Amino acid sequence: MAQNGTLRLRMVRKFSAAPGVVFQALTDPVELGKWWGPDGFTIPRVESDLRPGGVYRIEMQAPEGTSFFLTGEFLKVDPPALLS
Template structure:
């Protein structure tokens, strides 16, 4: 994980599954609910119109507390290489602002995928750190899901 100028987040994972399988996990509702969100969170529903200009809405349920929603618009949808979308909370924290998430996938020998995530710009370092924690936990779950896909 590295940071460049500005309040941006950069993360990278090598996933033990081919790019098309990883891309489906990043975009298909029935796959997203399996790994999306920080530890302990549930994802009761995902609504998605997967095309540039299409929108999405993800319901997130914390272990304690009320259901809340993440919404945005798809900017780029290029299977199985790239996905970019806006990211905003339906009822944002005063420190939140809309960010852009870009997920890029590079093929590694046809059996694995290199996933690079970039998100920004954040309004505060505290919000960037919160997203870093959430993405780290979510990507841990995605990594486990992709490993189980290969062994299945």
């Protein structure tokens, strides 16, 4: 948790792919929907305003139909090297 009580997600991982490919997998709604979420879940909708201060909202749908939402704000965007 951040000092102000909000949750933060920090992902750090090394990939054997070009930075542009990884950036697109994280920011393109179609690409993100192919891999995001637990097994069996679908991603019916991804909304994002890809700029510092912009917000994102990812809808994850469980196999039985229940939807869950992940929302947040982009702090830094510097394609293709940085997404915070």
